Amino acid sequence: MIKPTNSVVRQTFLHQSLGIEAYPVERADVPKFIGTDLYVGGLVRKDIGGLQPAKLLAAMIGLVSSSTAVIHENTAVLGSTSEAGGVRIRTQRGEIFARKLLVCTDGYTDGFDPWLRRRLVPVRSRIIATEPLDREVMDRLMPPRMMYGDLRKLSYYYRPSHDGSRILFGGRDGSTEGDSAAPVAHLQSELARLFPELAGIGLTHSWFGYVAMNRDMIPRMFSRGNTVYATGYCGSGVVWARWLGKKAAFKILGDAEQSRSAFDFDAAPKAVPFFNGKPWFIPIVYSMYARHDRKMLLRRLKG
Numbered sequence: 101m102i103k104p105t106n107s108v109v110r111q112t113f114l115h116q117s118l119g120i121e122a123y124p125v126e127r128a129d130v131p132k133f134i135g136t137d138l139y140v141g142g143l144v145r146k147d148i149g150g151l152q153p154a155k156l157l158a159a160m161i162g163l164v165s166s167s168t169a170v171i172h173e174n175t176a177v178l179g180s181t182s183e184a185g186g187v188r189i190r191t192q193r194g195e196i197f198a199r200k201l202l203v204c205t206d207g208y209t210d211g212f213d214p215w216l217r218r219r220l221v222p223v224r225s226r227i228i229a230t231e232p233l234d235r236e237v238m239d240r241l242m243p244p245r246m247m248y249g250d251l252r253k254l255s256y257y258y259r260p261s262h263d264g265s266r267i268l269f270g271g272r273d274g275s276t277e278g279d280s281a282a283p284v285a286h287l288q289s290e291l292a293r294l295f296p297e298l299a300g301i302g303l304t305h306s307w308f309g310y311v312a313m314n315r316d317m318i319p320r321m322f323s324r325g326n327t328v329y330a331t332g333y334c335g336s337g338v339v340w341a342r343w344l345g346k347k348a349a350f351k352i353l354g355d356a357e358q359s360r361s362a363f364d365f366d367a368a369p370k371a372v373p374f375f376n377g378k379p380w381f382i383p384i385v386y387s388m389y390a391r392h393d394r395k396m397l398l399r400r401l402k403g
């Protein structure tokens with residue numbers, strides 16, 4: 101929940117510093133964008149859009165297939181060692197030697213690289229999909245059929261489905277194991293808090309995956325020996341990973357000009373204390389974030 105005044109500040113920053121087109125939405129205009137009483141204003145950013153990730157992946161696989169590159173599915177990397185002139189990589193199906201290794205395992209980083217694993221916290225992100233809604237309901241709740249997100253620490257992101265007939269509502273899952281019904285029920289109640297008329301609405305789908313958070317929440321590429329890493333997208337890797345992966349590839353090719361980036365760091369993200377792959381602290385962090393969000397909400401309602 102953000103105030104229009106904050107939106108104006110953000111708009112100015114986005115425009116002046118980054119050249120991004122954006123405009124603030126005053127309280128009276130909120131219903132033109134979203135049918136909820138929860139927000140007192142907002143910001144429309146013209147640089148953000150939506151896509152179907154499966155189609156993006158299919159297109160990328162098509163590009164790889166039409167080149168000389170080879171994809172080896174179902175071949176886990178078990179470990180790697182930097183040696184003179186390259187990296188020795190042990191996989192489930194044998195050993196290879198490469199001049200460089202590019203690691204892009206983000207929230208799925210497993211024991212093959214314990215050093216990296218201590219630096220990336222895997223966090224579950226989950227989406228629920230409502231059953232098809234009447235057109236008038238969609239017209240009222242999401243008039244322009246845009247992509248939406250809020251600025252809470254435990255933020256939600258949501259959108260109409262590609263055909264505009266249902267709502268896909270996503271957020272941090274909170275669970276660390278199993279496929280519990282509780283995170284689905286929680287998202288469902290948050291959806292109803294945003295759109296009270298959807299209380300009790302049927303869901304047709306729910307799914308989750310892992311995103312990687314790091315201590316400063318900044319995605320980056322960095323190197324260690326002959327291994328280059330592009331990772332830590334903090335939940336926005338559909339956008340970031342394509343771009344940073346390309347920069348990292350240019351870095352490996354030795355193209356200083358094309359690989360130049362403010363996100364090319366000398367140092368890796370700092371290791372997370374007392375963490376070696378099992379994010380035992382997530383429930384604690386989530387309750388701190390929830391308390392923070394509640395405090396911010398109260399402060400803004402008062403002010």
Ligand SMILES: Cc1cc2nc3c(=O)[nH]c(=O)nc-3n(C[C@H](O)[C@H](O)[C@H](O)COP(=O)(O)OP(=O)(O)OC[C@H]3O[C@@H](n4cnc5c(N)ncnc54)[C@H](O)[C@@H]3O)c2cc1C
Binds near residue numbers: 210212226270336
């Ligand atoms: C529900 C949900 C909603 C999301 N919504 C958005 C969104 O709206 N916008 C956005 O920008 N991003 C979004 N994301 C985040 C985005 O999906 C990720 O940030 C992105 O997929 C990261 O891309 P990646 O290629 O770096 O890693 P991933 O897509 O996570 O792929 C990592 C790969 O590494 C492989 N791997 C791991 N260890 C090994 C090993 N030892 N050997 C071999 N392979 C290994 C894994 O199998 C996996 O295929 C969302 C994520 C989820 C789960």
